Amino acid sequence: MLGRIQTIGSQLLSKGEVLSTKFIGKTNALMQKSMYYGKVGAELSKTVYKQEGFQPPKIGEFKKVYCNIFEMGKHYMNKPQAFIGLVKGAGKNDLIKFGAYGVQLLGFYSVGEVIGRRKIVGYRTT
Incomplete structure (x- = not known):
């Protein structure tokens, strides 16, 4: 009985070793x-x-671009109805375009976070 358990255990370990070696090889190649x-x-x-x-x-x-953006922001803060009208008047293509811009900005932000942390998930604790 004990010999059979040892045999099965050693077979499992050898299969695990083969699988881990293959996985490491593929990961290294990738x-x-x-x-x-x-x-x-x-x-x-x-x-x-x-x-x-x-x-x-x-x-x-x-400077010119950011001053224009700042002025537009001030204008829409003083007249929120104008901003609501702008959003209501946006067509399907405009929404798709701005959605794509949002995804791009999120991607750039995420890459910057990864670079800043020097780690893909979480922060270093040491």
Whole structure:
């Protein structure tokens, strides 16, 4: 009886070892592919950035955009009925467009959080 239990236990352990080895191998291969494609994407982005002559916005452009947004916010705070009319007048395509913008902003925020924490889930405790 004891020998049979030991045999079954050793068989289970050997199967577990084989499965974990396969899992680690696949995970390692996936990680290497991810690193490779990440580097390729970064180099491609760098090349496009240089070829197209992209550059960050100038301070004046930044200031102009955010001043306009601030002024619009003040206007709609003083006249909330105008904002309600704007929302009611929005069509289906506008709602889809702004929903997509919201998803993009959430994605950028989430990536920033991951980078800031240097961890995908939760915060480091040490």
